[in-house]
Amino acid sequence: MSDISKKIHNILVKIAKWREALIQPLHKREEESVSSSRVHPTRRSDGGRGNGATPFPAFTSLQKLLLVGISSYIYIIIIIIKKLLRASIYFPLYSFRPTTSSTRKHPSTSSNIMERSKKPSAIPVSPTIPTPQVSISEDNSRVTASLPTGESVEVLLFGATVLSWKTAKGKENLFVSSKAHLDGSKAVRGGIPLVFPNFGPSSNKATEGLPQHGFARTSKWEYLGKSSSESSTLPNSSGDSSVKLDFGLSNTMLDKIPSEWKDYQFGITYSVTLGRDDLETSLAIRNTGEKDFEFQTLLHSYWAIDNISNVSVSGLEKVSFADKVGGGKKEESGAITVSSEVDRVYHVDPSQEIAIIEKDKPRFEFTRDMLPDVVVWNPWIEKSKTMSDLAPEDAYKRFICVETGSVSWNTLEAGDTWEGGQRIKAL
Numbered sequence: 001m002s003d004i005s006k007k008i009h010n011i012l013v014k015i016a017k018w019r020e021a022l023i024q025p026l027h028k029r030e031e032e033s034v035s036s037s038r039v040h041p042t043r044r045s046d047g048g049r050g051n052g053a054t055p056f057p058a059f060t061s062l063q064k065l066l067l068v069g070i071s072s073y074i075y076i077i078i079i080i081i082k083k084l085l086r087a088s089i090y091f092p093l094y095s096f097r098p099t100t101s102s103t104r105k106h107p108s109t110s111s112n113i114m115e116r117s118k119k120p121s122a123i124p125v126s127p128t129i130p131t132p133q134v135s136i137s138e139d140n141s142r143v144t145a146s147l148p149t150g151e152s153v154e155v156l157l158f159g160a161t162v163l164s165w166k167t168a169k170g171k172e173n174l175f176v177s178s179k180a181h182l183d184g185s186k187a188v189r190g191g192i193p194l195v196f197p198n199f200g201p202s203s204n205k206a207t208e209g210l211p212q213h214g215f216a217r218t219s220k221w222e223y224l225g226k227s228s229s230e231s232s233t234l235p236n237s238s239g240d241s242s243v244k245l246d247f248g249l250s251n252t253m254l255d256k257i258p259s260e261w262k263d264y265q266f267g268i269t270y271s272v273t274l275g276r277d278d279l280e281t282s283l284a285i286r287n288t289g290e291k292d293f294e295f296q297t298l299l300h301s302y303w304a305i306d307n308i309s310n311v312s313v314s315g316l317e318k319v320s321f322a323d324k325v326g327g328g329k330k331e332e333s334g335a336i337t338v339s340s341e342v343d344r345v346y347h348v349d350p351s352q353e354i355a356i357i358e359k360d361k362p363r364f365e366f367t368r369d370m371l372p373d374v375v376v377w378n379p380w381i382e383k384s385k386t387m388s389d390l391a392p393e394d395a396y397k398r399f400i401c402v403e404t405g406s407v408s409w410n411t412l413e414a415g416d417t418w419e420g421g422q423r424i425k426a427l
């Protein structure tokens, strides 16, 4: 028995005794008065007036009734309080924490159990459909997503750089240098850094003074959230077939707004969509200010390959390119192969399919939307040596940059939005 119950019990015992003590003398005195009136009919309190009054004027029958009534009333009230207290052990008056069927205790579970025959049968639960998983690293620097079928993608918020894209079998599609800076001190050497608002060193008045390839790849982006889509509602569907991660950057988020860019305002949404065998990366750039601005943009992707000697790029045959190594405009008749430094800018209709071929088989296929240019870059041996963040020594063999984008300048008028993107199929 709890302390409170013991105390109440003691009070009840006392009240009961007190009540007894109160009633008993009254009975006794009444009996005495009756017996005395029998024995001494003349010795009555009323002096023989014979009006039936008690011989003890302090306890009239009205007082007697009142006392009994009050004590019974208190007795009943205490019993009710005791019951309430006992019940409150199981049902707290209120709680901030929502109770669930598994956490809530019920005092009369056993007496409430329904007879087996009357028990409703359990409702069959539909099998759980696996869904894509998205997680944010503890230090809030990376977002990772994976599909129930095993594909995964990882994005560093610094530069919204896609660091990893793996197939269901765990094969990595992107190259990242083993010396890449992933701490936000430098643009990542590998993955998919974003080029905006200028490609290469600033080359016109609008971007004068901006760093090489712009500030998007060295700014901390915000993770805006995920959305997923189902390919099929058939019972045997393996669940959601893709997951889209959105990232945002606006002029107000820039650590240091370059003076050339102070008059411009923008908001960019970068979407990375992981599919079963493809990856989509797309940009929506909005001019949120009152002044028009010009920009270039590219998805500066480092594609992982086994050996550059076995690789070629198709879809760019007979397309003239700006040669950044040898200078001038050139054209090649066959698929592009790499056996020395390559740095070219192709202007090619977005409807033209481009592919990276490895050992005569397509390894990556590119579909472009509103991206009229393709840069093909590999530093080869000598230039690699000058790049402190490129490793291992033979790293140049392990990647080829095929960068889709718009090297052509775009003018974005106040209030307008530009959209463009790529879909890459890994084979």
Ligand SMILES: O=P(O)(O)OC[C@H]1O[C@@H](O)[C@H](O)[C@@H](O)[C@@H]1O
Binding pocket: 187, 200, 212, 213, 300, 324, 343, 344, 375, 377, 403
């Ligand atoms: O070293 P960065 O700034 O990442 O640039 C790497 C390369 O990026 C390519 O896109 C350019 O065409 C090259 O000229 C450049 O060397």
